[in-house]
Amino acid sequence: MNDSQTDNVAVPGLGRVGRASLQQRVYEELTKSLIHGAFAAGQVLRMQAVADTLGVSIMPVREALGRLVTEGALEVMPNRSTRVPLITEARLDDLSRARCLIEGELVRLAAVQINAETVDLLRQQTQACEEAFVRLDAEHATETSVLNNDFHFTIYRAAGSEVLLPIVRSLWMQSGPFVRASAIIYGRNPSLTAVHHHWALIAALEARDAEAAVAALHADITQSFDLIRADMKRAQDD
Incomplete structure (x- = not known):
């Protein structure tokens, strides 16, 4: 399976969001999923897959992921992808x-x-x-x-x-x-x-x-x- 195919796979633990306050709603949906343990340690969150699952464009997803990286809940890999930190x-x-x-x-x-x-x-x-x-x-x-x-x-x-x-x-x-x-x-x-x-x-x-x-x-x-x-x-x- 190539990258374009994996990008279109739905992300478990997420539900679609409406258009109101889009950036905040995407952030809150990701936050809720993180808090509830919906994502496994080391899981890569591909922007396109997250955007498709939530039914939004890439921009609010990019901003939400960046915010979560800043808060220490996610981390950026050397290839610039975003993942859930490993358990150490x-x-x-x-x-x-x-x-x-x-x-x-x-x-x-x-x-x-x-x-x-x-x-x-x-x-x-x-x-x-x-x-x-x-x-x-x-x-x-x-x-x-x-x-x-x-x-x-x-x-x-x-x-x-x-x-x-x-x-x-x-x-x-x-x-x-x-x-x-x-x-x-x-x-x-x-x-x-x-x-x-x-x-x-x-x-x-x-x-x-x-x-x-x-x-x-x-x-x-x-x-x-x-x-x-x-x-x-x-x-x-x-």
């Missing part, structure tokens, strides 16, 4: 550290002001996530990622920080390949689930115990990253 141990450590630091502060803030209605919503989201883990496989890997994102950002919005929230969103964009990789590992190991950390986090928030809430969050983040580390080590040893 150094990147694992860096993202894990940054997420625990920033998201931990948001959880600390949320513990002070979260209300009963939000706690009830978190329970519903965790129940849905728990059910999704039961049917988790490669085909449904994105489902758990979407539900997990909904859960975490319900907490982060409750923190009320307009400064920290976009920083976390950027970290989640960069974490997309890791979200996908961990979902695949969970799918291969039905006995594993991260949902118990969600329940612990809810209990701590309801009790307004900020330290316990932060500890539960850190356990939630590091479990998935540790699973990827272990999987990488097994692959190297084979």
Whole structure:
């Protein structure tokens, strides 16, 4: 298959967008797909294929990809193509550290002001996530990622920080390949689930115990990253 043919192949994980605010809508669609782990590490995003999938011209796609490169969610290859960054141990450590630091502060803030209605919503989201883990496989890997994102950002919005929230969103964009990789590992190991950390986090928030809430969050983040580390080590040893 030549390059012109591969350029016309639809990009999984993307839906068509309308014409209103085209540049922003393309960026938001790509961002959503990155956050939800729709793209694999190392996946090349060809502009023409993305444009065809979204039903737009090349220009807004080029601008959106460039913006995502600037934000660290994508990277430019020597041949000028754009790809999702590879998973490396150094990147694992860096993202894990940054997420625990920033998201931990948001959880600390949320513990002070979260209300009963939000706690009830978190329970519903965790129940849905728990059910999704039961049917988790490669085909449904994105489902758990979407539900997990909904859960975490319900907490982060409750923190009320307009400064920290976009920083976390950027970290989640960069974490997309890791979200996908961990979902695949969970799918291969039905006995594993991260949902118990969600329940612990809810209990701590309801009790307004900020330290316990932060500890539960850190356990939630590091479990998935540790699973990827272990999987990488097994692959190297084979």
